[in-house]
Amino acid sequence: MSQFVVRTSNLSKKYGERYAVRNVDVEIRRGQIYGLIGQNGAGKTTFIRMLTGLISQTDGEIELFGKSGADLEKARGSIGSIVETPSLFPNMTAEENLETQRRLAGFDKNNADEMLELCGIADTGSKKVKNFSLGMRQRLALTLALLTEPEFVILDEPINGLDPKGIVENREMLKRLAAEKGITILISSHILSELSLLATNYGIIHNGRLIKQLPAKQLLSECRRYIKVITGDAPKTAEILKRQFAIKEVEILDDGEIRVYEQLDKTPRMVKELVDADVQVKSIGVTGQDLESYFMNITGGAM
């Protein structure tokens, strides 16, 4: 049994002369919650569509559960997915939608009620899907994706339309599924704060290219907090801080801003030392690069 649920190599999709996805090499191991991050139009959905077989790749290889080529169709039988908007029959009830999917997948177990309960949509009765709110449709789509107890779940922007309570419930449920049932999850989103509460690994996609793939721990260490100091004399300030506090990790930016990555709890003492040394302190405080600014920096643009 392959340890990789997904492996792609040089995966590319070209529309006309433009690459929507270019040479993407992604590796997702069993049990991971893989967050695929990127701006709108970065190529997340195109990548997911190739994985799910909705579109064919222009170039490159896809391997699912260690299977590739003609065996891919079979491998996709172990996948549950939501791609972009929820794919539901508007004139059917929630239960009828689930029954359709159950038959399609040839899934013997009738667990519709249990899954509807799990996804918080148990009390819709004979209400047709066309009368559902966007949030309810999103929940039902998630139920549909999880109905056949897949080994791998692909969720493309799954929290769109969910209310805050729904977002929390959705997150907790996915965490529980990953932990208890060992389900591997690929979740794409541009809402980084939400993704950061869930993902164990990240892939950052920008302009069709996968520019970084890293575990959550590494990401957190890269999103470091620091003391931001602005004074009238940056070199002198840095010198004083290095000397008085034995600080090694200090950085002077082009605009004169000083970043100190150590001893974040000693800010009041630093102010005193600088004032005593006749340095004009314009501002000082602990700040940090949050996830969004990290991704903005790495992608060179707004998320």
Next chain:
Amino acid sequence: MTKIFNADAYKFRKNIASWLLPTAAVVAALVTAVFMYFIDHGLTVEGGEAVSTLDVFGFNPAGAMGAYALSSISNLFAILAVVFSGLFISSEFAGGTIRNAICIGKSRIKVYLSKLVMCGIMLLIIMLAAAVGFIVIFTVMYGFGDGSGFLADSLKVFGLQFLYHLTYASLACMLAFLIQNIVTSVSVGIFCTIFSGVLTDVFTAFDGLGWLARFMPNYYITRLLDNVTNMGFIIQSIAACVMFIAITSIIGCSVFKERDIN
């Protein structure tokens, strides 16, 4: 294939069109039969003898011949098949539900063929409903008539009519997969249905083009009643229709297999 078909059959049962379209066919059959009856009773007398409208149309005025009357509402079957395929197939592209099958690794060819079978089943139900409507109303108006050989004759005529009209269902299925938009696929389907009838007449009207007409299903639909005992005609019609269905299915499957799904 069984799983896809099982799911499609469930969707078919839940689709309101599956009830409305056969109902429309029955109503059309009843209206047509009653219309014939009233014309029949208002006919001019030629040489002292009443001319039966049903004779004019080529039907024996008895309920037992109800299956023969299907050709009188042939265009309706074609249009209902087009409407059904639009509602049943194109709507899956519009609503994105076609993705549910593809994303779990179902073969696109099997998905196509399952939908084609459903279109065929819908057509069968529509035609059966209309045939029963004709038989009942003709029986009420003229009596059942000579019942000997009723089943064999009716099955033969009904089977051939069904095969001929299945070409339209196959065409409509192909269009629904190619166009993927309900309104456009239904509009184009209706246009093709009407156009194929016109084209058949044009081919037939011009010397040297008559052979082309023999590739058109409409040619056989309109001539079946005159050739119901002509084995050459029947074999030729079966070959032409099977070829038509095969070609449209191959085109539909090939395009659908390669096409990106949004």
